[in-house]
Structures are given as C-alpha cells and as structure tokens.
Amino acid sequence: MPTSTSLATPELRVDLDALGANVRAFRRRSRGLVAVVKADAFGHGDVVAHLLAQGADWLGTTSLAEAVALRERTGARTLAWLASPTADFGPAVAAGVDVAVPSLAHLRAVVAAARATCVPARVHLHVDLGIARDGAPREAWRELVTFAGALVRIGLLEPAGVMGHLSHAAHPDDARNRTERMLFDNAVRTAVRRGFVPQVRHVAATAAALRDVGTEYELVRVGAGLYGIDPAGGDALAPVIGLAAPAVVVRDVGAGTGVGYDHAWVATRRTRLATIPVGYADGIPRVASGRAEVLVRGRRARIVGAVSMDQVIVDVGDAGVEAGEPVTIVGTEPQAPTLGEWADWSGTIAHDIVTHLGSRWQRTFTGGAACA
Template identity: 55%
Template sequence: MSALAYAQPRTGSRPTLTVDLGAVAANTAFLVGRVAGEVMAVVKADGFGHGMVDVARTALAAGATRLGVTSLEEAGRLREAGLRAPVLSWLNPVDADWAAALAHGVDVAVPGRDHLDAVVRAAPGARVHLQVDTGMARDGAAPHRWADLCRAARAAERRGLVRVVGVMGHLACADQPGHPANADGRARFAWAVATARAAGLRPADRHLASTAAALLDPGSHHTLCRVGAGLVGIDPSGTTALRAPLTLTAPLVDVRDVPAGCPVGYGHTWTAPAPTRLGLLPLGYADGLPRTASGRAEVLVRGRRRPVVGRISMDMTVVDLGADGTGAGETVTVLGPGDDGGPTLREWAAWSGTIEHEIVTGLGARLVRTVRPAGPRGL
C-alpha cells in the first residue's frame, strides 16, 4: 500500500518561526564595537535555536572572527557547511574523536589531565585551550589541579604533541555586575594565566567573558570575548537593548463563542467570566511554549494584546479574543521584537519563570522556519 501524499500547507497557515538575520548582524556589529579584542561567535545549540550555520555566517560577515561550539559534532557541521573560520569546541567526553578535530582544524578545550592525555594519544599536534574553573565547580580544571595540568601540557608541547594556544574560563555571575563572584573569577583567571606562563606556556588566546561580561565588564575581556546570547538579541543582564531576530506567528484554526461560566482546557483552570469568543492556536508545549506560562501569557491579535486562557497543552493554546469579531484564519503574533506592541521573548521568559535562552532553544521542529537574509556584507 503506497503512502498517502499530502499537499504542504502554505507558509502562514501553520505556526511559523521567522529569523531576521539582519538583527543578528546588527547585534554582532554592536558587540564587536563594544570589546577591545576579538569576538568569538558562539553558535552552540543550533545557534541558540536560530540556525547555527546562518548565525555563524552572518556573525562572521558582521565582524566576528571565530566560532565557538560545545561539541565536536557541532564543529563538524560548521566545516561541512564550508565555514573555514577558526572554531573552538569545549565540551566533549574523554573518548571524543580528537583525530577528527585535528583533521578539520578545530581547537579543543582541555579541562584536565585525562582529556590532555587522550588528545595527545589520538591527535598529536592538536591546538588546545586549557580550561580553568574560575568559580563554578562545573567545567574546567579545579584550582588545585591547574598547575599540574599546565606542567603536563608544557611537557607535551615540548615534545610536539600539542600546541597550547589558549586559556579559558567562565564567570558565574556576569549578569550581576556588582556580584563579588565576578572579582573572584577575574582574580582566579589572572592567577591561572600567570601559572600557565610560569610553566613555560605562552597562550596567545585568553578568554573569560561571555555576553554579559562583554557588555558590562571590560576587565574580563582579555584577547577575545565569547558571545552567543547577544548575537540573538539576549542580554542576560537586561541592561542593553539588542535586536530580537525571532518572530513566532500562528493562525487561529478555530473560534467559538462561549457563555459566561464556560470552563476551558485541562483541569478547568479558567472559566469565562462573561460571554466571549475563544480562539484556538495549533501550537503548545511540544512546540516550545512553556506550560508554566499558562494563564499569564499574552498574544497579539489585530494589534491588541489578548490573554492565553486555560492550560497550554501539548498541541493547542486557547486565547480569549473578546468581542471584536476575530475569525478563523487570522494570524496571531505569539512573540516577536515587540515593535508592534506584541509580546517579546523577555516577557515569555518572565511568564514562564525561566530565562530567554531556554525559550529560544526549546522552539520545536514542527514549526515552519523562514529566514530573512541579512543583506549586503551581513548588514
């Protein structure tokens, strides 16, 4: 029995996520102008949900000089797409394919002796960035193991087995400029660089700052800053207006008039206080709308904010349309830059009790994706 073939719905008749690469270019150019050193465009997690290759190309055209990702698999996708800019990968298991990293010219982070030994065995001559824990107890070598890692790396370097080209760390509280952990992190990083130099290493790349520190903490910039969230309009500190590239729209697939007292959705968590018209959107938490935003979120319909009512379910979201006569087929703005008065990514994060990063990286594969090019020279 042959499979049934269905015509693809036209764009606009399904939930659609539009990525404006002009916004990515503008954000990159702004950040490049904000820091003294180079900007590494961090495009992990599919470019924070915006499309890894598109964001990478746009950022490079707008002034970034390097690319950063977590896994070697992500680095491989960049190389397969034809991108030849320097790439750093910093989160890999000990048994990762280090030889492939070497073959594709990908720098790798080394957070400890086990990783260093594995790289030496599998990819002699690899370019490595030694990674130090500057106060998060997460990634990077603990301070009491740092000197030993530096000595071992220098011994391997003298034998031609690695090239130590960088030292890297990360700040825990950069989105809070006055937090004492930032001064501690900067001091620990300075100590780590001095320790590496005392061991005979001469790392040309020294990087500690990500987006928030790039915007707010010049003392953490060193030779380059790793910027990811800022490329896609997210400032974790909330102090800088960046451009939001994403717009999520969806059609009303059904409307119905209901009387006062009509309960809506699972658990009947909302009941119509008066006669009203309800609209049904064909997207839900399987598409990335957090269920925790139920009863708090709003959408834009015909230029007016309308509340999400009842629980956001897996595939459906109900909106209270009031009495303005909106019908099925109307396009609703779920989130966007906010220029038209619509809900923004920051608002969705607040309604959901989370951060903007989680929203953008959770937007689902069922959404139709369209891309607006950045224009000449990425601008």
C-alpha cells in the same frame, strides 16, 4: 510580524538585520568575537554564514561533531568546550578544531588523538574561576599546565588558549569579578612559566561583554547576546526572533463554558475563543498556562486553560478574530509580547524559551542576505 493579513502555518522569523547589528555591537566591544552557535544557534537555525559575514571571528559550540562540521564547512576557527574524556577527539584534531581541556584525563585523550593523526592538537586549557562547572579546579591547574607544557615542547600540542568563565559578570560591581580575573591572570602566568604560552585568552561571555568585564583579553564568547538576549535583562540589544501562528478555529461561547482538560478555565462572560496550533511540543511552556499573552489585532489577549501539546486557546474577547488571522506570540511591534515576558510567565530565562522551539515552526529569514 507577520506583515500579511493571513498566515497558514506557525512561523519563526529571524531578522538578519537585527542579528547583524548585535554582532557588530559586540565586535566593537571586543578584540575578537567567538560567535556561539550551540543548540542550533539558540533555536534560530542556520545563521552561521551571516554571523561570519557580519564580523564574527570564531565559532563556538559544545559538540565536537558540530565543531568539526562547522570547521569543514566554513574554514573559520572553531572552539568546542564540552566533551567527555572518553570521546573520540581524532576528527576534531585532524580538522584543526580548537578543543577545551579541563582535566588531565581530557588532555591524555587529546594527545592520543594528536599522536594518532600526526597533527598537533590545538588546545585551550580551561580553568575554573569559581563557577564549579567544566573548568579545572585551581588545585589541579599546576599539574595540568605542567603536562601541557611538556607536550608543547615535543610538538604534540599547539598552545591555542587559556579560558575561564566569570560567575557574576551580570553584576559588574561584584567584587568576585575582580577576584576571578586575578585568579585567571595568575593561572595564565603559571601556564606560561611551564611552557604553555597561549595565543589567546578569554573569560567573558554575553553578560561580561555587555558590561566590559573581562573584555581586555583577546576573545569574548557571545551566544545569547547575538540573538538579542541580555542575561541581566537589559534592553540594549536588537530583538532577533519573532513567533506567530494562525487562528485555526474560532468560536463564540457563553458564560460558564469550560476550556480544555479539567476545565482549567471557565468563561465568566460571553466571548470569542481562538485555537492556535502551537503547544508545549513547539516550546510553548506549559507552566505559562493562564498567564501568558499574545497579540491579536493590535491588542493583548490571554492564553486560557492549560497549554496542550499542539495547541493553546486564546480569549480574544470582542476582537472579532477570524480563522486564518495571524496571532503574534513574540514580536517587535508595539504591544507585542517579548521573550523576556515569556521567560517571566514561565519562571525561567529567555535562553530556555528559544532553545526549546521545535522543528515544526516554519523558519524564515528577513533582511540582510540569506544564509548560504
């Protein structure tokens, strides 16, 4: 990647065949698959149609507005799970979006929308199993499900689901996985006794789905894994994304030549430098300065000096690179840097790398069928 001998602009290439393989792999592991497409499908762009065509059953996102647009565009069952209780739930309820409810304040806002639209709200009650994020604390659960059950009985709520999130699913032998699943089962039983009988239950995200932790329920919610990222660092998934950019300027320099602001790197020998037109505005982490590598003519070359807003400088040595030649930043060919390596160089996770890729990359899709 890329296959041509020249490249005009920075390119983000999405391998739809790899994406489809990952969707099918997770679908085989689950009874039902929620394809999580938040953050512009983890930076991959418009792949929704392909995800559904390859077997995803639901779509998932955090934004109510995005969920409404996805529901209206595709007709697929769509879940949104991170809204303020002061948000306008009316459009989501009217569109039939499934809405996660983690508190009484959220439930009151959703039921107000149901009354206003004369449409029962499809609700997934969200319980915190020990991750202390957006689910209802266990001490608030009984009051929440009691109110929800009463609303089901008068036709204002449709009991779509109960959901949670496991805190240690990347470590399948951790005892907390068993404890949290027991807590979840108890939470479901409490909901059922109070009249909220869920159509689906779900606790597993990517790491859990890969390790068969919590996959016995009706749905799994997979985001990063669809795009080839295992949060636990495994390599069972197909890499989906590739990044390349052209060398726009090359120059031969002698020993003692300083590069960039404050001469963060100084050449110790005669060498060739290539300027690549991507920087931290394009999602190239500045903290990877001096550590990250790219692939040039089949071999690794180091980024030298500080990553700038729009460019990086690569020490290509004696590779003889010319202006216009492609430089692989992330790829699948032998020796190419991986997203995992970029995460290590940057002291972060691969999710962070892909979701910060900016709009200046030319996004192209290869394999499969183009997304409609």
